[in-house]
Amino acid sequence: xxxxxxTGVGKTYPDGTVAVSDFDLVVEPGEFVAFLxxxxxxxxxxxxxxxxxxxxxxxxxxxxxxxxxxTPPEKRPTSMIFQNYALFPHMTVRQNxxxxxxxxxxxxxxxxxxxxxxxxxxxxxxxxxxxxxxxxGGQRQRIALARGLVVEPDxxxxxxxxxxxxxxxxxxxxxxxxxxxxxxGITFVFVTHAQSEALGLxxxxxxxxxxxxxxxxxxxxxxxxxxxxxxxxxxxxxxxxEGVNPTVEGEMASVDTAFGRIRGRYAASMASDAVVLAxxxxxxxxxxxxxxAAGIGENRLHGTVSMKHAVGSVGHFKVDLDGRQSxxxxxxxxxEVLMQLAIGDAVVVDCPSDRVTLVGQG
Amino acid sequence: MEARVLKxxxxxxxxxxxxxxxxxxxxxxxxxxxxxxxxxxxxxxEWSTYWYQHLLGMTPxxxxxxxxxxxxxLRSLTLAMMTTVVSTTLGVITAQGFRTRFKASGAVFxxxxxxxxxxxxxxxxxxxxxxxxxxxxxxxxxTAFVLHVVYTFPFAFLVMLAIFNRFDRSVEEASLxxxxxxxxxxxxxxxxxxxxxxxxxxxxxxxxxxxxxSRTLFTSGRELTLPLTIYxxxxxxxxxxxxxxGVLTTxxxxxxLLVYALLMLRxxxxxxxxxxxxxxx
Numbered sequence: 001x002x003x004x005x006x007t008g009v010g011k012t013y014p015d016g017t018v019a020v021s022d023f024d025l026v027v028e029p030g031e032f033v034a035f036l037x038x039x040x041x042x043x044x045x046x047x048x049x050x051x052x053x054x055x056x057x058x059x060x061x062x063x064x065x066x067x068x069x070x071t072p073p074e075k076r077p078t079s080m081i082f083q084n085y086a087l088f089p090h091m092t093v094r095q096n097x098x099x100x101x102x103x104x105x106x107x108x109x110x111x112x113x114x115x116x117x118x119x120x121x122x123x124x125x126x127x128x129x130x131x132x133x134x135x136x137g138g139q140r141q142r143i144a145l146a147r148g149l150v151v152e153p154d155x156x157x158x159x160x161x162x163x164x165x166x167x168x169x170x171x172x173x174x175x176x177x178x179x180x181x182x183x184x185g186i187t188f189v190f191v192t193h194a195q196s197e198a199l200g201l202x203x204x205x206x207x208x209x210x211x212x213x214x215x216x217x218x219x220x221x222x223x224x225x226x227x228x229x230x231x232x233x234x235x236x237x238x239x240x241x242e243g244v245n246p247t248v249e250g251e252m253a254s255v256d257t258a259f260g261r262i263r264g265r266y267a268a269s270m271a272s273d274a275v276v277l278a279x280x281x282x283x284x285x286x287x288x289x290x291x292x293a294a295g296i297g298e299n300r301l302h303g304t305v306s307m308k309h310a311v312g313s314v315g316h317f318k319v320d321l322d323g324r325q326s327x328x329x330x331x332x333x334x335x336e337v338l339m340q341l342a343i344g345d346a347v348v349v350d351c352p353s354d355r356v357t358l359v360g361q362g
Numbered sequence: 363m364e365a366r367v368l369k370x371x372x373x374x375x376x377x378x379x380x381x382x383x384x385x386x387x388x389x390x391x392x393x394x395x396x397x398x399x400x401x402x403x404x405x406x407x408e409w410s411t412y413w414y415q416h417l418l419g420m421t422p423x424x425x426x427x428x429x430x431x432x433x434x435x436l437r438s439l440t441l442a443m444m445t446t447v448v449s450t451t452l453g454v455i456t457a458q459g460f461r462t463r464f465k466a467s468g469a470v471f472x473x474x475x476x477x478x479x480x481x482x483x484x485x486x487x488x489x490x491x492x493x494x495x496x497x498x499x500x501x502x503x504x505t506a507f508v509l510h511v512v513y514t515f516p517f518a519f520l521v522m523l524a525i526f527n528r529f530d531r532s533v534e535e536a537s538l539x540x541x542x543x544x545x546x547x548x549x550x551x552x553x554x555x556x557x558x559x560x561x562x563x564x565x566x567x568x569x570x571x572x573x574x575x576s577r578t579l580f581t582s583g584r585e586l587t588l589p590l591t592i593y594x595x596x597x598x599x600x601x602x603x604x605x606x607x608g609v610l611t612t613x614x615x616x617x618x619l620l621v622y623a624l625l626m627l628r629x630x631x632x633x634x635x636x637x638x639x640x641x642x643x
Contacts, residue, residue, distance in 0.1 A: 051535075051539055052538075053535055053538075053539075072538075072544075073535070073538040073539055074538045074539070074540075074541050074542060074543055074544070074547075075541075076539075078539065079539050079540060080535065080536065080539040082532045082535070082536060084530065084532060086530065086532040086533045086535065086536040087533075087536075088533060088536075088537075088551055088555075089533075089555065090554045090555060099537065099540060099542070099550075100540030100541055100542065102542075103541055103542050103543070103546060104541070144536075147536075147540065148539070148540070151540050151541055157539075
């Protein structure tokens with residue numbers, strides 16, 4: 001049985017605005033799923049529909065096999081963590097965490113034991129009797145997590161929970177979240193607009209754009225094999241080159257571009273009678289001085305270096321192909337020959353076909 | 363305009379404002395300490411607390427009768443408290459209703475606000491005519507009370523509307539998401555957080571009702587409220603005992619404000635992180 005199942009879920013506002021449409025997803029027990037997309041893509045709306053804060057217009061939501069489409073939020077076995085923590089300002093840390101247990105009909109001793117255990121787990125015991133507003137952002141985030149988890153939900157819903165933290169703290173809490181989820185084995189559904197969070201934390205990513213699901217896959221899948229133009233542009237740093245007239249050979253296809261034929265794996269969104277886009281990951285490309293590059297390598301592109309800089313062990317090149325199109329290339333700074341390349345030098349860039357993805361436009 | 367010119371003008375304006383705000387009160391306060399034989403004007407023939415004693419019935423009988431305010435004071439306080447409870451409750455409930463947009467919410471909004479903008483004399487007169495037609499006896503606890511609610515409810519409503527306007531809904535959602543019912547969520551999360559607003563709404567309702575005149579004039583029937591009684595004494599002859607009473611009732615109002623300020627301070631302290639959370643977003 002799936003922990004969470006969304007079939008054809010959609011949300012249309014009374015004024016006709018479509019926030020989400022045709023959302024299909026099944027989540028296995030204990031899975032960590034991230035909804036990733038730009039702001040306004042419908043990811044938060046979908047999360048709020050799962051929590052019950054937004055009514056759904058189409059489709060069904062099932063939690064542990066039970067249809068909860070019309071169940072009010074307080075009767076759903078979900079617990080939500082908010083970006084702004086949404087702590088109760090008039091309560092102490094202990095009261096905040098114990099709040100959800102008050103209505104569960106536990107004995108005072110049982111309740112205290114549960115709250116004590118989770119406060120201990122989150123390192124909050126020493127703050128138990130303080131008001132939440134006296135604590136730092138990271139501590140407040142932990143209170144919010146403890147409060148949401150102590151009621152033992154089937155699914156924990158997290159709405160950009162790291163958004164209000166600074167970069168360092170975000171990394172710390174991010175690691176804690178991952179460990180926590182592994183330990184508890186609770187299903188996590190996590191909403192974020194930061195691809196690093198989604199790629200680093202989740203078992204599967206749902207990439208969304210304009211209320212639609214663009215791709216569902218493991219972090220590696222959405223990174224290495226984007227299904228659509230949107231995913232190719234949104235995740236990683238891909239060079240996108242337009243092509244036409246694809247010819248399919250098995251799992252691979254090749255297209256004609258202004259810079260020669262480009263071969264790669266193709267996604268379902270590629271259509272043979274329309275513009276095809278070749279997505280080439282910056283870190284999969286190899287760059288060589290034109291003089292040194294004898295005919296080796298697939299998908300060779302000729303150009304000149306237009307920009308060059310290095311950050312630690314990673315070198316970044318911008319290679320201009322024809323004055324309008326340029327590609328970004330990442331290399332290791334170990335290579336002496338490459339580091340000696342200067343702006344204006346003629347170079348050849350190439351990329352193995354199995355790292356190139358051909359997607360349909362739009 | 364240059365600050366050099368503007369500053370003195372604003373200074374004079376401000377001084378005049380303060381003078382007209384406190385001047386009448388101060389004159390009254392000074393005259394309330396008039397001696398036994400003095401009248402309701404300057405000069406002060408002798409400084410004394412005679413009129414305060416007179417007010418409380420502690421002076422030997424004189425030709426000037428005591429202010430007949432005992433019963434009407436009690437009535438006005440009771441009426442103000444009844445009005446406070448009903449208006450604030452209605453204000454909170456209505457503002458809560460307005461948090462989600464509904465059909466004709468605009469019309470309902472103006473309908474509520476109408477209660478505070480229509481002239482009191484008109485409403486009072488209309489209510490008197492209506493109760494006559496329907497054969498309802500006019501009384502301070504009936505017809506007048508209804509009008510007091512109609513009048514003060516919009517104020518309480520507007521205060522609560524402003525409070526809910528900057529209320530972070532996610533706190534309530536957090537509570538619901540923890541399995542707490544909407545009723546319990548309101549009682550244990552929403553209400554404690556909007557309490558400062560509720561206090562303000564109560565203060566508005568109380569003070570507006572306590573010295574309401576025009577609506578009450580036509581609708582209170584035979585038993586008069588305090589403002590009506592005081593007005594009634596003007597028609598005979600004015601003695602400084604009214605000033606003494608004015609000072610006492612002003613002191614009472616200040617006490618009320620002080621209690622309000624203390625409660626507010628406590629509530630704001632308790633809810634300080636409310637603001638902190640907004641900043642975190």
